[in-house]
Amino acid sequence: MHDIKFIKKNPSTFDLSLKKRNLKPCSEIIIKIHNKYLDYLNEKQNYLEKKNSLSKLFSQQTEDLDKIKEQVHNLKIKIDELNKLSEEKLNEFNKIMLEIPNLISEKVPDGNSQEDNNIIKEVGKKKKYNFQPKNHLDLAENLNLLDYGQAIKISGSRFSIIKSDLAKLHRGLVNFLLDHNSIKFDYKECIVPELVNYKSLEGTGQLPKFEDDLFKTNFNDLYLIPTSEVPLTNLNRDSIINKKDLPIKYTTYTNCFRAEAGASGKDTKGLMREHQFGKVELVIISEPNESENELSKMTTCVEKILQDLSLPYRMVELCSGDIGFSSSYTVDFEIWMPGQNTFREVSSCSNCKDFQSRRMKMRVKNFDSGEIYFPHTLNGSSLAVGRLLIAILENYQNEDGTIEIPSVLHKYTNGLNIISNDDQKI
């Protein structure tokens, strides 16, 4: 949510940012609606003041009370009218405002699509194979570790059943990632609900605009989370944080659920794009002037994982056409996938500035000065576990189809260091 006062002061800056996202300028109409709202509001407040002062006369005098009653009655009619009008305008205003994406940072490169993203750096050497590397799907199915027939029977497409040593690797990865984040990088580990209410999704920006991407349940109208950014960031919704408690850093592992409404035909099989996937998430609530710094600490945390796992990756700055709704600046991490001969996204780290904190009324108070302001919120994946699994399968494959397990994970896989065929056919 944007600050209307900012828009009124800087309409052209605001419109320019929208233009970079290929959106139409709208400052003029927003300002117009808001001013109209203020007109109604001020008029209403004047009448309210009159009404209040008339009511107070009752405890002071006893004469002409009927006359006052009548005056109040007349005022109430006007107030009701103006109340309706101002509410209408405010609703109109909010409806527009909630669908406007965040302003993008000056650092964000111009561009229309993924193609225009800026590669910041490429790290790690791509392994050379003296055979044709397979993709994760062939590898895992050959090893009997992934079953799509069963997944389709139980739930349909875009689900999978992970089995045996691959399931153990998945579990080990989750523990490795959570330990990394909480012990080495001081994020507070949490377990959070995977069903959330409307307000929470509005707070982080998924609603009202992206309803189609979400799964809604018939229990209290709760939604399945598309990312644990939603519950983690909303932990401090509608509240005032003591400045001394910043920065607040959370990490969690959850399943994430996405309808993938606009992705038909893309990555239809395999762990790449599923309706349900596991993800470890990082969220930071930071002082406004510290958020850039915090983002770089966050990306360092993610990078360290990729380095520990010796996976070749690149760091990509998203362009104005590709950046998410709530973000002002986003850095993606992509791992080299030899079986697909391309880099694929495994993490996205965003600085949302005060966009989400304004939406969810998360504020910070400096108790020394009394000052109250909106903090910046950041979120990042560390990492999407399914995709990380793909990366390990493809990067650590041997010619015979077996998979080495990276050495940092051995203590998380109870010493298991190679995945070979699971003989059990069930």
Next chain:
RNA sequence: GGAGAGAUGGCAGAGUGGUCGAAUGCACCGGUCUUGAAAACCGGCAAGGAUGCAAGUCCUUCCAGGGUUCGAAUCCCUGUCUCUCCGCCA
């Protein structure tokens, strides 16, 4: 699923029609005292909005939404959530 109770400031907790944005305690901030600290004492301390250069003035908010009334934290209705007991259950 059945029965009952409740939702008030950062927290605890008074308040049952006007003088209530709301007692009191704790926490927090400032001060006195002290070599320093603690204790004690004194003072301050909700949020959002409008307007104004500012000081200030005004409006709104006691879970949410309706209603009664000149006037609602307080009375009535609806909804949501929480708690307790019983049943069921990982």
